[in-house]
Amino acid sequence: MPQYAKSLTAAHRAFLTDLFPGDGCVLETEHLNAFSTDASRRRAMPWAAVRPESREQVVELLRWADVERMPVYPRARATGQVGNTVPLWGGVTVSLLRMNRIIDISERDFAAEVEPGVITSDFQEACAGKGLFYPPDPASVKISTMGGNISTCAGGLRAVKYGVTRDWVLGLEAVLPGGRMLTMGGRSHKDVVGLDLKRLFVGADGKLGLITRATVKLIPLPAISSSVLVGFADLAASMDGAMAVFGAGLLPCACEFMDATTLKAVRMGGDIPLAEEAQAALLFKFDGTPEGVAAEVERLREALRPVRPVSIEVGEGEAEEAVWAARRDISPGSYRLRPNKLSEDLSVPRGRVPELVRIAHEAGRDAGLPVLCYGHLGDGNIHTNIMHDAERPDEVRAAHRVKERLFRTAVELGGTISGEHGTGLTKASFVPEQLGAEQVRVMEAVRRVFDPHEIMNPGKGW
Secondary structure: OOOOOOOOOHHHHHHHHHHOOHHHEEOOHHHHHHHOEOOOOOEOOOOEEEOOOOHHHHHHHHHHHHHHOOOEEEEOOOOOOOOOOOOOOOOEEEEOOOOOOEEEEEOOOOEEEEOOOOEHHHHHHHHHOOOEEOOOEOOOOOOOEHHHHHHHOOOEOOHHHHOOHHHHEEEEEEEEOOOEEEEEEOOOOOOOOOOOOHHHHOOOOOOOOEEEEEEEEOEEOOOEEEEEEEEEOOHHHHHHHHHHHHHOOOOOOEEEEEOHHHHHHHHOOOOOOOOOOOOEEEEEEEEEOHHHHHHHHHHHHHHHHHHOOOEEEEEEOOHHHHHOHHHHOHHHHHOOOOOEEEEEEEEOOHHHHHHHHHHHHHHHHHHOOOEEEEEEHHHOEEEEEEEEOOOOHHHHHHHHHHHHHHHHHHHHOOOEOEOOOOOOOOOHHHHHHHHOHHHHHHHHHHHHHHOOOOOEOOOOOO
């Protein structure tokens, strides 16, 4: 195990306060508490937090941190679910929120350049103002940052048609431990010279270096969108419905699934535009030209006719939001069943989704706990919420047994324990089980090329 600094010395404090004057350096315990956790609710206190505003500050910070063997924990809005920003071994948390400039949006190049602290939805709105479109849309799009999305390779609802964040990154500028600068890729949409190092950074969860600038690809903004909420009598019918839609040659930009337990939780909050007898639902979204979208919705109706859905609700324009109400209410609605949950993001080959959902329901029944299955059916990324009461130790133990069973089920089905959240702290112990010893060894060797002393986000899974 690497040897790290044991504490923050007076000399360390002097260096940090000099490099980050004013409130750019945080040392007081009561203020550091805000940097101790993320959406996972795991918690550990950093020794200091800094807020760089320039590339030059980042260079000096990582030059110093490498010499001092100081753990460095990158952080943006901390929307992650797996404890990836939690400073497990003390050290310095680096908040990149003040590096938040949109440097350029080019209608000629269909590319844009941003700093890591830019809020993703703000960037999308700026692009839309020029008739351009940046498709990645994680659930946290209105609060998460471009740098955070890149570090986690964020997915989202539109991934089935448009892919995930890595598919939109053309170039990266990063600072490595020791203060070394690395510029990877650029504004060209095609480039096959050398190894694609930027792809190692996308999804590396801050374990290789600090991203200071990103160049991303854009496309023309779709003219309109239309969404369709379809209710089915049971789980099998919903899966047949999805197969029918894709089999008809349709490629929606979103294809979301909700099982009976999920619908029960949502309905407890009020009416949704879905037949009462529906025990499963699919939510599709199409975008493009008015003529093209209208034709796709009609083809969807025809494709579903043999499956005999119990309801079909089409939403266009302002009415489209009503169709999405059920999907938006899942996360808050889940707590109507139990006060706590383990939120997992398993992903399997699309044809194996029915097996994963069946086993999830079976595991929940065996444990006496509700398990919600929902999410991105279009790319096989199913969220499983294992609901429980954390005040009851027996339910906590049962929830973790269900989690372990589902992790192993996903791997056995040819899938993964994480389709988009990453592994961080909450899934770190399962990484070797999925990847195997040799793959982990190679990954660690690659990491040490960028970070020889392993100071970047130590203690986390891949």
